[in-house]
Amino acid sequence: MNDFLIYLIILSGSTYLIRALPFALFKRTIENKFVRSFLSYIPYSVLAAMTLPAIFYSTGNVASSFAGLILGCIFAYKGKGLTLVALVSCLGAFATELIIMLLG
Amino acid sequence: MKLFLRGLRAGVPIGLGYLSVSFTFGIMAISLGFEWWQAVIISALTLTSAGQLAGISIMVNPMQYITMLISQLTxxxxxxxxxxxxxxxxxxxxxxxxxxxLGFFITDEIFAVASTEKRIEPKFFLGLCVMPWIGWTLGTLVGGLIGNVLPPIIISSLCIAIYGMFLAIIIPPAKKSRPILIVICIAGILHCLFYYLPILREIPSGISISVCAILAAIIGALLFPIDTSKEGSDR
Incomplete structure (x- = not known):
């Protein structure tokens, strides 16, 4: 598990530096419009790429994943909080897997 | 001390939210073959959801150090x-x-709450960070420990939680802003192409996520540059 230590250093070290360096050193604002726009879109594009298509297979079963995805989308669309949306997705997936198990 | 306590209180809802999501991170780490203490160390030292999730899926393969670095930076x-x-x-x-x-503790949610302050005092910020960090670490510990005990059907259902949280972060802004909606669609469709098409499929997901996210954000910035005068409206 030497590998683990190296990975841990890269993972937590890069995450720390990317947060702390600009915070500690930055004294002025970015003026470039393109860079500002790019940086403001990055959080959304990262999360979208992480969610699709991984969420289809997240539970190991496409049907239950879709149930969770659809319920999650509905609650997120209604502007519910992070915890509630996450919980509802789980419940949707759980109910579907339960039904599949009982039918199977 | 008053400032610290006010920060502490402001961090409670974030901590509770983190508790539930990191619980599933702990379970996911265990299901990928990590020990519970490894999951806890990762959470305590990293304090991020998307990065850690991508991180553990890269860590299961040996020697992917550059992939890890690129994916984390993106x-x-x-x-x-x-x-x-x-x-x-x-x-x-x-x-x-x-x-x-204190720069260590800057997460999406802590940033969002801190941004509502007129002038951010160090004591307030320190207080604000305490509960989220405890929630994130403790949730991972509990998930990692009882992840082995829970029935498989519960564990598999919980694995969607972190994606549910992502939906809750990206969908409300997409509702308000068409450019954000389009950027999200481009990134999602691009990554599906990377996932399903031959050749592209061979690229490790840590890299393909970064490539798709950067491309989508560049397209967004070219098509819909954000007016600088509207400072502060974006989250």
């Missing part, structure tokens, strides 16, 4: 933007070592 570049934004709003006493130490 996934987390948003923090730099938040850090810069926060650095403009802190009180004059918030400098030097305080920034180096």
């Amino acid at each position: 996934i987390n570049v948003r923090y730099s933007f938040m850090s810069v934004s926060l650095s403009q709003r802190v009180s004059p006493s918030f400098k030097g070592i305080k920034r180096w130490l």
Whole structure:
């Protein structure tokens, strides 16, 4: 598990530096419009790429994943909080897997 | 002390939210073959959801150090933007070592709450960070420990939780802003192409996520540049 230590250093070290360096050193604002726009879109594009298509297979079963995805989308669309949306997705997936198990 | 306590209280809802999501991170780490203490160390030292999730899926393969670095830099570049934004709003006493130490705690949610302050005092910020960090670490510990005990059907259902949280972060802004909606669609469709098409499929997901996210954000910035005068409207 030497590998683990190296990975841990890269993972937590890069995450720390990317947060702390600009915070500690930055004294002025970015003026470039393109860079500002790019940086403001990055959080959304990262999360979208992480969610699709991984969420289809997240539970190991496409049907239950879709149930969770659809319920999650509905609650997120209604502007519910992070915890509630996450919980509802789980419940949707759980109910579907339960039904599949009982039918199977 | 009053400032610290006010921060502490402001961090409670974030901590509770983190507790539930990191619980599933702990379970996911265990299901990928990690030990519970490894999951806890990762959470305590990293304090991020998307980065850690991508991180553990890379760590199961040996020697993917460059992939790990590239994926973390892309996934987390948003923090730099938040850090810069926060650095403009802190009180004059918030400098030097305080920034180096407290910079560790800048997450999406802590950033969002801190941004509502007129002048961010170091004591307030320190208080604000306590509950989220405890929630994130403790949740991972509990998930990692009882992940083995829970029935498989519950574990598999919980694995969707972190994606549910992502939906809750990206869908409300997409409702309000067409450019954000389009950027999200481009990134999602691109990554599906990377996932399903031959050849592209061979690219490790840590890299393909970064490539798709960067491409989508560049397209967004070219098509819909954000008016600088509307400062502060974006999260």
